[in-house]
Amino acid sequence: MDQAVETVSRVPAEIRNSWATRHGTEAAERLAAAEDFADAIKQATVPPNTTDTYTKGWKVWQRFCAENGLPELEGSRGALVAYVAWLLDRGRATPGRDGTRGYAPTSAHSHLTATIVGLRERGHPATKDAHSEARARLEAIATQLAKQGERRGRGKAPAADLGNLHRIAAACDDTPTGRRDLALVLIGFHFASRASEISGLLLADITVHARGIKVAVVTGKTKRSVRTVAIPYNNDEPEICAARAWQRWLDAYGRTNQTAPAFPRIDRWGHIGGAMAPDSVTTAVARVAQRSGVPIRWTGHSLRSGLATEGRKNGKDPVNIARQGGWAPGSKAMLGYMQLADEWDDNAAAGLRRTEH
Structure with missing residues (x-):
């Protein structure tokens, strides 16, 4: 069996080693290089404001994990559901204009998306079922907040006329x-x-x-x-x-x-x-x-x-x-x-x- 691939690629070692086992070390290195090139192309073509949103959202996920003693690279169903509940309850580092510590539902959706993207980019994607469950719980909690009379966020921008x-x-x-x-x-x-x-x-x-x-x-x-x-x-x-x-x-x-x-x-x-x-x-x-x-x-x-x-x-x-x-x-x-x-x-x-x- 070929030796494990030694590289600075961002492709996880287990994937590179699996490629090396199936295709040989040289082919595995080329596959890893192609993955890194694809990542570079993606980074170059994503609008800066989108990249900034994902970066900020990942930092919120890191803060949640640190506060709750959870590993950053494990987007399990339970962790993601707990995350959206935390976002809506007390996720903000400082209170918003309305004095609440919870994010508005639209902001919570953005942070959840950024977390899913961040996990995937780091080689630890959340399952589709875990992601769907977290979104469903987010929407359910947001509906409960609306029934209780809570209105968070700025709402839609007033239209120019x-x-x-x-x-x-x-x-x-x-x-x-x-x-x-x-x-x-x-x-x-x-x-x-x-x-x-x-x-x-x-x-x-x-x-x-x-x-x-x-x-x-x-x-x-x-x-x-x-x-x-x-x-x-x-x-x-x-x-x-x-x-x-x-x-x-x-x-x-x-x-x-x-x-x-x-x-x-x-x-x-x-x-x-x-x-x-x-x-x-x-x-x-x-x-x-x-x-x-x-x-x-x-x-x-x-x-x-x-x-x-x-x-x-x-x-x-x-x-x-x-x-x-x-x-x-x-x-x-x-x-x-x-x-x-x-x-x-x-x-x-x-x-x-x-x-x-």
């Missing part, structure tokens, strides 16, 4: 910061952007055409969200025309290097810096909305939910809305945003009247 876009357009001044902020909000709204997508845009990604502008979104989270979308001129309401706002911002920006960020940082003295981080985009959207008198606090995600909601109100085809925002057709997230428009306009209880028989 056309009326408040007009408020923002009127409040943004003619300074470079004002022009940048208006272009950021209007362009972000019209392609249903995530904050990370706006942050990643370069000058080369936004091009002017006879009928408007095109935006090449190359930093999307999914295959569908990597897209090129058209934003036509709005001749009916030029105050909120994204294409016109972009050209005014370009005039103030004055950069011609196509690798420059489309939306850079600008300090209080008007000095232009590098690209805005996703958190900075979110902060800018909230700041501009508040300054403009928008009554509900917007977040970076308000632009994304806003297009789906306003598109639905205006009778746009859901397939075209999905294409513009990079959603899969029939996406639950997109349909959830559309329900904000439908709950009043297409309400089953609205306008009921007696009928003659």
Whole structure:
């Protein structure tokens, strides 16, 4: 029998030794190298914000295991069910805004997913049954909390709307910061952007055409969200025309290097810096909305939910809305945003009247 494979590969030793037994040492080394290469490709192609979420989630799992004396690399059914109960009861290191130590169900789901991914990446995957049981218990506990009147988390981001876009357009001044902020909000709204997508845009990604502008979104989270979308001129309401706002911002920006960020940082003295981080985009959207008198606090995600909601109100085809925002057709997230428009306009209880028989 061949010798055990000696390598620094991340492939567990028992798997490498099994390969060596079946195929020989040299083949086993090549298989391990291929596994490491696949891991490297995966790491290079996973969006940074997803990697960050998984890293944070794994740290929460480590904290749970340390607190409860459990091994990190054993995602058994009991351990995972105990984990989700702990997440919802006291998993936060510090209390949230509502004073509770338990995570919101959506955050608990994210941490559980990160843990499942982390176990698999470390060569100790949880079984499908254990994962399913943990998710089922999480949903059951979350339902009990809702019945008891507990509401955790921020909920859905309030949707940007056309009326408040007009408020923002009127409040943004003619300074470079004002022009940048208006272009950021209007362009972000019209392609249903995530904050990370706006942050990643370069000058080369936004091009002017006879009928408007095109935006090449190359930093999307999914295959569908990597897209090129058209934003036509709005001749009916030029105050909120994204294409016109972009050209005014370009005039103030004055950069011609196509690798420059489309939306850079600008300090209080008007000095232009590098690209805005996703958190900075979110902060800018909230700041501009508040300054403009928008009554509900917007977040970076308000632009994304806003297009789906306003598109639905205006009778746009859901397939075209999905294409513009990079959603899969029939996406639950997109349909959830559309329900904000439908709950009043297409309400089953609205306008009921007696009928003659």
